[in-house]
Amino acid sequence: MESIIFSNNIAEDLKSYLGQLHFSQLGVITDSHTAIHCLPVIEGSLPANTKKFSFPAGEANKNLETCVHIWQWMTDEGFDRKSLIINLGGGVTGDMGGFCAATYKRGVSFINIPTSLLSMVDASVGGKLGIDFNGFKNHIGVFTQPDAVIISDFFLKTLPERELRSGYAEALKHGLIRNSNYFHSLKIEGWQTQSWREIIEKSISIKKEVVEKDPKESSLRKILNFGHTIGHAFESFYLDSERHLLHGEAIAIGMICEAYLSYIKCGLHRGEMEEIVGAIQSVYGLIEIPQEDIEDIMMLCYQDKKNERGTLNFSLLRHLGNCDYNIAVNLDEIRASIQYYQTLK
Structure with missing residues (x-):
């Protein structure tokens, strides 16, 4: 498993770690916002000769x-297999920057510094890396652990x-699938006003415990996909439209449906x-779903990675805090x- 470092002073702790x-x-990879x-x-905290690459922010990229541009940048800058990449950003940056590092010259070391709640509670653990392909969410990717997550x-x-x-959607999910007490501890009214450090640490501990038992998602790790079969279908369908949904917004729809x-x-x-x-x-409220969109959204569920031999496999709840997987x-x-x-109204 990756080394997870909780930092109280990111500049000092990063400088100490790099030393x-x-x-x-x-090299540092950012998106246009985190740059x-x-x-x-x-x-x-970075050496003077650190190379930097930034790409336009957003899931659409x-x-x-974008990977081709990153690989070309690494090639042009003369990165070798002893190089180190820092991915500074949210889930898109960590997923894609890690994927590029893991595949460049068959793999160079990288560390992730997540900057969004989503990437802290979810993408920071488990070594899932990848990109979207032709509108299909996380369709191309690998399992590779970062050297560290700060x-x-x-x-x-x-x-x-x-x-x-x-990002809060993933914290809610962790409680739903594994710990009902954690779910009940999470604020609904005034959700913005709570101890984010405690939530991040608790969510990471839940995900880490699951991933350590099933690193390659052959069994138990599938429960982390509760809400994601239908949620990813909504996210993919509206990805390039005016109705674009953030990941957690789509997963919220998926969790209600599931x-x-x-x-x-x-x-x-x-x-x-x-x-x-x-x-x-x-x-999260509710979104209006045009009737003419439903069949196409449903068909996107066939791209879910839990499916086997044409069977749509879901991870579903037996009880609050107890999730099962491979439910047809x-x-x-x-x-x-x-x-x-x-x-719903």
Whole structure:
């Protein structure tokens, strides 16, 4: 597993960490937002000859074309296999920067410094790297662990509230699948005002415990995908449209739909389903889903990586805090779950 470092002073801790390493060259990958808001925080901790690469922010740029630019930059700057890459940014930067590092010359070392709540509570653990491909979410990728992940909640101050709320969906999910007490401890009213450091540490501990038991997602790790089969379908469908959803916003839709599927397929108590749906709806509200979009969204569920031999496999809740995996669901049931979402007010 990767080494996770919780930092109280990111500039000092990064400088100390880098001082212990031996690398031939150092590169930093940012997006256009973190280049402005986050890079200046650590710039004084970096060697003078550090190379920098920035790409336009947004999930729409998490693709092969951007990877080509990153690989070309690494090639032009003469990076060798003893080089080190720092990925400074949210989930897009960590996923794509890590993927490029893991594949350049068959792999160079990299560390991640997550700057969004989403990347801190979710992408920081587990070594999943990759990019979207032809509209399919995380379609191309590898499992490779970073040398370290350095987490500082200082960077949360740079986030718009919508981005903070997006990351909160993954914290809610961690409670739903593994720890009901944690779920009940998370604020719904006034969710913005809580101890983010405590939430980050608790969510990471839950995800780490699951990933250590199943690093390559052959069994238990699939529970971390609760809400993601349908959620990723919504995220992919609206990716390049005016109705674009952030990851957590799409997963919120997915968790409501999959809570309903848990009720009809896995015996989740109706009261628990309504509690889950009420909490998610209070934080994320509801979006209007045009009827003409539903069939195309449903078909995107076939791209989910949990599927086997054409069977749509879901991770669903038995109880609040108890999730099971490889639950076969058919298109009629998915359609019914989206229709249930549409009935909510």
